[in-house]
Amino acid sequence: MSRRQRIAAFVVALAAVLALAIGIGRWVGPIATDDEDDHAHDDRTVLTPDDPDDSDDSGDAGDAAAAPPTTLDLERTVHDAGRQRLAFTIRDAAGEPVTSYDVVHEKRLHLVVVRTDLGGYRHVHPRLDAATGQWAVDVDLDTGSWRVYADFTPTGGAATIAQADLQVAGDFTPVELGADDATAEVDGYEVHLARDGDELALHVSRDGAPVTDLEPHLGAYGHLVAIRAADLASLHVHPEEGEAGPGVAFHAALDQAGRYRLFFEFSHAGAVHRAELTLTADVPGDSGHNDGTDHSGGADDEHEEGDGDEHDH
Structure with missing residues (x-):
């Protein structure tokens, strides 16, 4: 099966699962572009x-x-x-x-x-x-x-x-990473993570309804940073093409076993929001499932922009 067919099959299967909770929505990725x-x-x-x-x-x-x-x-x-x-x-x-x-x-x-x-x-x-x-x-x-x-x-x-x-400088007490969490709540939104090997899909909903009008953020409908906990390596992540919600699909090179912290940014209703989730990869490219219940939006949830468009959230 080609990579494109694998992504399509993954998205269809995931949409069927999510339909049980919040209805069937469209799976999306970045804005289509020739650049x-x-x-x-x-x-x-x-x-x-x-x-x-x-x-x-x-x-x-x-x-x-x-x-x-x-x-x-x-x-x-x-x-x-x-x-x-x-x-x-x-x-x-x-x-x-x-x-x-x-x-x-x-x-x-x-x-x-x-x-x-x-x-x-x-x-x-x-x-x-x-x-x-x-x-x-x-x-x-x-x-x-x-x-x-x-x-x-x-x-x-x-x-x-x-x-x-x-x-x-100053007194500092590290926080525990906590259990794996496949769902995060931030600013009234719920973000659910599903994974199939190196394919990650994040589904955005609000008040139980899929969000289908995500706004462009940095040239796509979502931005994802993945950090490996063991060595703080920043992993290779890029979005797949798609439409404006409710799902955003990414390909992530989970090349080593370990725990990963995901920082997912999306824009809606004129504001940028960030959800933080944790997953464990037992072996490179395993299909892992996240069933954690920590719905935190992150211990420290600030986002800033320079180049004349600075904002926090």
């Missing part, structure tokens, strides 16, 4: 903080090993708690600032900041000073250790995720 830049992450390189110049040790099945080494150079690695200016420079193999980027998913660079206990999440879009190559954005940060992920495609280069760590 191939929106799918540039298919061959992205992941560079870790421990060895940023080694593109061969990415921990991601979808990574490209041939891309030139790139470094995420933070201006400061220690901050006070509260709203702080987070500034950094992307440097090439020669240590020179990268100043030219392709637009992917409507932005030249996506910055995700995740607390290392997976209890805090920020997704922001900083502004670039083209003269110096420095990016900057204001971010609210709680005490604790944070992993910074810069997702970008340098002009003429490969899609890349560069990473670095920062500390926020």
Whole structure:
């Protein structure tokens, strides 16, 4: 069976199950587009903080090993708690600032900041000073250790995720990840996760009714970040094409067994919302089922936008 046929069969089966609870809806993915830049992450390189110049040790099945080494150079690695200016420079193999980027998913660079206990999440879009190559954005940060992920495609280069760590001073008690949860409630919405191997489908409902008028968010009807709990690896995830709800389908390279925290963003009624869910993959590509009952929208549920359109939720 081809991948397209597998996705179609998965979606049909999942829709039948969901119909028992909330009625049959349309399964969807990203907005159909002819802009191939929106799918540039298919061959992205992941560079870790421990060895940023080694593109061969990415921990991601979808990574490209041939891309030139790139470094995420933070201006400061220690901050006070509260709203702080987070500034950094992307440097090439020669240590020179990268100043030219392709637009992917409507932005030249996506910055995700995740607390290392997976209890805090920020997704922001900083502004670039083209003269110096420095990016900057204001971010609210709680005490604790944070992993910074810069997702970008340098002009003429490969899609890349560069990473670095920062500390926020103060007392900090990590939160437990908790049991696997296939359903999350956030801002009056319910998001249900179903999985078949590397295929993930997230169904959005409100007051028991499927949401069929999702709004575009970063070039699609949903945005998903997947972080592996054991090593904080950011996994290769891309959306499938589809319509405006109630479901959004993704392909995720679950290449290693372990626990994963999913941060799913969607836009509806003029606002961006985020649901957080947890799943366990027993073996790479297993079909796992999530039956957890933790319906939390996340321990720390802030989302911010730069580039002149900053907002929190």
